[in-house]
Amino acid sequence: MEDVDRTGNKLSTEAEMKTSFPILMVAVCMACGNTAVLGAETNTAPATESPAFTAVAKTDRILLRGQPTIFSERLPVQLNKGDTVTVLETITLQKPKEGDETNWFRIALPTNVPVWAAAEYLDTNKMTVTANRLNLRAGPGQNHSVLGRVEKGASLKLIERKNDWYKVEPPPGTYAFVAAAFFEKKETPPPAPPTPPAPPATPPTPPPTPPATPEGAPPSAGISTAPPTQPDSPKVETNVVLTPPPEAKPPMPELIQQEAEAKERILARIRGHAVTPTPPVTPAATPPPPPPTQPPSEATTPLPKRVVTREGVVKFTIHVNVPSWYELVSTDTHKVINYLLTTNTNIVLKDFKGKRVIVTGEEALDKRWTNTPVLTIDKIQVVE
Helix, strand or coil, X not given: CCCXXXXXXXXXXXXXXXXXXXXXXXXXXXXXXXXXXXXXXXXXXXXXXXXXXXXEECCCXXXXXXXXXXXCCEEEEEECCCCEEEEEEEXXXXXXXXXXXXXXXXXXXXXXXXXXXXXXXXXXXXXXXXXXXXXXXXXXXXXXCEEEEEECCCECCEEEEECCEEEECCCCCCEEEEEHHHEEECCCCCCCCCCCCCCCCCCXXXXXXXXXXXXXXXXXXXXXXXXXXXXXXXXXXXXXXXXCCCCCCCCCCHHHHHHHHXXXXXXXXXXXXXXXXXXXXXXXXXXXXXXXXXXXXXXXXXXXXXXXXXXXXXXXXXXXXXXXXXXXXXXXXXXXXXXXXXXXXXXXXXXXXXXXXXXXXXXXXXXXXXXXXXXXXXXXXXXX
């Protein structure tokens, strides 16, 4: 089947044909007057009609899925505590399987999660879409989940090419699914109340205008029309003697000033007056030297990675919040040695389920599972 979404031309992908077939059967039966409803039951309730909102992760290592179920494929990126996502819709499973989550969020795909597009429907020179509508998938193949669609002429940014598939950066409109139980809605602060308008300025009240007096009429009693005139006082002439200010003495050189002070002291002894001793001149204080500069401390070197090699049997676990769905079990004690984790798309852990293997990679502890370390696989080999 083609990986082009052309439902308008009655040509769609295999998954969409499987979905539309039961609906077509129901329409045919209703047209024939048969009240029985045919077709498969859907497992997903209608999405909650609400605008997009922001949610915050409450724990670490939250897995992103291609579909709203823990049994769908995992995307190569995990979310940690405090990360924020944009929730596009809320989905509730009507009949979840045992061990599955009931409530899911469809979120906008993070920018660090790549998607894949079929190369035959791209202009490889301009990196634009040539099909009417093209599916973007979680991996290089039609067996991977659809994470969004792009229209004809849309531009994509290439990351790498693998066979007949291109890995590209996620364009707007791509999405993924996460379990809603591990998130909480981020509350937005209420909007500030509007500022009331300033009251209008009141103009000042003008003073009252006195009534006009008709021409030739005598002034009203008790009302003075002109200020009273003061009688002229006799002028007294005084002779003022101006005393000139004392002349400022020009500054004397230091040697002449010392000789003048010595002469004044000699005259004071002759006249029998007490002599005021001249205070000694104190030199200016020298500022203390600056403290020695301490040499910068040497930067601490990071601890080296712990690379180990383990041997055991790969088994599948259905625990919801473990770091990985696969674990390495000892062949002697039958206890879990490590949780197995890989970021390499060429290593598919389900192909090693139930097999005895030798695994090499970096070993570290997850703070939620302190008793069992996590082993990130660099190399895995089946033991015959």
